[in-house]
């Protein structure tokens with residue numbers, strides 16, 4: 001049982017920031033609560049492998065309850081934080097059944113991360129899932145493999161072609177990884193499995209507003225990524241914005257002006273932007289804190305909100321010094337917040353947060369990945385091996401690491417994907433047609449568009 005006298009630390013979010021913070025506080029003389037709207041920690045960097053059937057959801061997520069089972073001073077609660085009362089020092093959370101409960105805190109650590117942003121076009125979400133959650137990954141998996149199945153049953157012609165055309169919005173790491181994987185699915189995994197269609201004919205279109213993919217990488221590596229994607233057969237469209245997404249296509253508009261272009265496709269994937277989760281906007285409002293356009297909350301050098309030394313904001317949500325939205329910043333932020341709590345207990349002064357850039361990596365396709373650590377730049381096979389080792393080192397849970405390596409080795413040996421299973425239909429409607437799910441229902445009438453869907 002937790003005692004009433006000890007300092008109560010409430011961590012909102014069990015992602016990279018929350019997980020590392022709670023781990024560092026395990027065994028310390030405080031009571032820690034990790035509140036997350038999901039029951040597990042999600043390893044987002046491998047979401048695209050789950051979406052494209054290489055890994056299962058079990059490989060990339062670990063129940064938070066299991067993670068902290070050994071630590072008596074850390075409890076985990078399933079619920080979505082919806083309201084902060086900084087005077088009463090309470091957070092109200094919503095259970096999955098939409099009832100609420102309240103948690104008290106002495107120290108609050110907000111590590112709730114970002115969600116996909118449609119840059120003001122929320123109605124795109126119905127046709128173009130993003131890539132932030134396990135639900136997104138399973139949604140994409142369903143759409144991807146269903147598209148090939150539907151194409152197989154259609155006669156040659158424009159309709160079949162549109163099912164074999166895949167559009168990806170955004171040329172950052174996630175867009176690149178998805179585009180590369182879809183071509184690999186088409187050319188390696190499915191190539192010999194169909195009778196009527198040739199999966200390798202599948203077109204993959206990648207749209208980005210800039211003049212290259214992976215602009216956060218060194219120009220030479222980014223150029224290498226463009227080349228590798230083209231060699232794979234990904235069609236790169238630069239200098240354009242996706243300005244409309246429909247059930248049966250996308251429209252892109254050149255950034256510098258000029259005629260818009262339409263592409264017929266039945267599968268659109270959105271990776272073009274992120275924004276703070278709604279709770280972060282609420283927090284900024286009730287604390288009177290500044291936030292940027294994406295909703296990142298301005299923080300002091302020690303990652304606390306001005307005037308609230310008891311409230312930390314870490315990870316993707318921390319708005320300071322252009323801190324990058326990467327796992328390493330979240331993990332270091334989590335360790336930093338835990339260290340501040342420990343220093344407070346010991347009566348020592350807190351230290352300012354210093355982010356150390358340990359480099360970045362991006363996967364493009366089998367045998368091709370980029371790694372950039374300080375002046376060291378690696379691509380091709382060496383990059384791919386380094387990328388694999390890095391991801392295994394950070395994957396949560398020993399059993400996840402072992403099973404992921406085993407699955408990777410098996411899929412390298414046989415070019416197979418052993419987690420292609422996908423669901424169809426809805427579980428709450430027994431009369432719903434088994435082979436239909438909501439994403440393929442006809443387009444809603446114009447007056448209902450703009451209401452968030454998906």
Ligand SMILES: Cc1cc2nc3c(=O)[nH]c(=O)nc-3n(C[C@H](O)[C@H](O)[C@H](O)COP(=O)(O)OP(=O)(O)OC[C@H]3O[C@@H](n4cnc5c(N)ncnc54)[C@H](O)[C@@H]3O)c2cc1C
Pocket residue numbers: 012013014015016017018035036037038040041042044045046047048079080081082111112113114131132173174277279314315316317325326327328330361362
């Ligand atoms: C597809 C993808 C690929 C990526 N690849 C890489 C990569 O290769 N390398 C890299 O360094 N970074 C990568 N990133 C970025 C990295 O995953 C993030 O920077 C990191 O997860 C941020 O950690 P965080 O703790 O701030 O938030 P998150 O890890 O996003 O965790 C936030 C947690 O808060 C929970 N939550 C949200 N709102 C609430 C609420 N109101 N109440 C309760 N809980 C809530 C969520 O369920 C989640 O568990 C990738 C991200 C994505 C989406």
